[in-house]
Amino acid sequence: MLPLAAKAVDLAPVLFPLADTALKTSPSVYFGAAGGSAIAALALIAIIPDDSVTSVALQAALGLPLGVILPAALAAGGVVLSKLK
Numbered sequence: 001m002l003p004l005a006a007k008a009v010d011l012a013p014v015l016f017p018l019a020d021t022a023l024k025t026s027p028s029v030y031f032g033a034a035g036g037s038a039i040a041a042l043a044l045i046a047i048i049p050d051d052s053v054t055s056v057a058l059q060a061a062l063g064l065p066l067g068v069i070l071p072a073a074l075a076a077g078g079v080v081l082s083k084l085k
Contacts, residue, residue, distance in 0.1 A: 022077075027085070030078030034071040041067030 041063045048059050 023081070023084075025081070027078040027082040030074045030081065034074035034078065037066050037070045037074065 044066065045059050045063050048055050050056055050059075
């Protein structure tokens with residue numbers, strides 16, 4: 001745990017400008033990106049054919065993060081930022 005904390009302290013100056021930009025972004029941008037990510041996942045699943053195990057695995061490997069995880073994280077970020085502003 002201690003080496004991880006030391007690494008976090010080392011990375012903090014690099015991450016502060018990124019966090020500042022993320023906090024200054026409008027919540028509507030996060031909501032729009034969440035919708036865009038979900039649409040991209042649907043398009044990806046529709047475009048990649050279901051003709052092999054590899055293709056189905058690719059659909060699952062790319063569709064789950066783009067269609068569920070990223071939209072949920074972006075929507076949660078948008079809600080938090082809308083409460084802060």
